[in-house]
Amino acid sequence: MSEMLLDLAAVVCVFLAAVLSVAAGIGILRFPDALSRLHAATKPQIFGLLLTIAAIALDQRSFATLLALVPVFVFQSLTAPIAAHMVGRAAYRTGQLDTSTLTVDELGPAIERSDSLHR
Numbered sequence: 001m002s003e004m005l006l007d008l009a010a011v012v013c014v015f016l017a018a019v020l021s022v023a024a025g026i027g028i029l030r031f032p033d034a035l036s037r038l039h040a041a042t043k044p045q046i047f048g049l050l051l052t053i054a055a056i057a058l059d060q061r062s063f064a065t066l067l068a069l070v071p072v073f074v075f076q077s078l079t080a081p082i083a084a085h086m087v088g089r090a091a092y093r094t095g096q097l098d099t100s101t102l103t104v105d106e107l108g109p110a111i112e113r114s115d116s117l118h119r
Contacts, residue, residue, distance in 0.1 A: 006058050013055035020044035020051070033098040034091035042084040049076055 027040025053073055057066045091097050092107055099105070 006061065010055040010058035013051040013058065017048040017051040017055070020048040024048070033101065034096045035088055036098075036101070038084045038088050038091075042080050045080055046077055049073060 021044065024040050024044040027044075028037050031037045031040055050073060053066075053069045056069060060066075089107065093111065
């Protein structure tokens with residue numbers, strides 16, 4: 001009975017990860033500017049990866065497998081936000097965003113200061 005519950009939990013994790021992937025894909029296609037698209041791409045990606053890793057761990061029922069998957073999650077959790085941050089800065093600098101949706105523009109003054117120092 002407990003093995004059947006673990007298998008069911010793994011299936012639910014895979015299904016939820018798939019739903020998050022679809023939601024991220026729809027968000028990337030439908031959102032109007034680069035910053036919104038980055039949000040849609042990175043937030044579900046990390047949680048979907050966590051659900052996929054949980055599904056694999058539940059399916060394999062091996063502590064060694066879980067230990068092998070933990071670095072995957074850690075490195076992805078470290079690199080995805082940094083990559084999104086750099087893409088967001090590039091989109092900001094090239095003007096590929098909707099400034100009307102920004103509530104606080106913390107990057108603008110920093111870029112102006114940097115540009116004035118380099119002149």
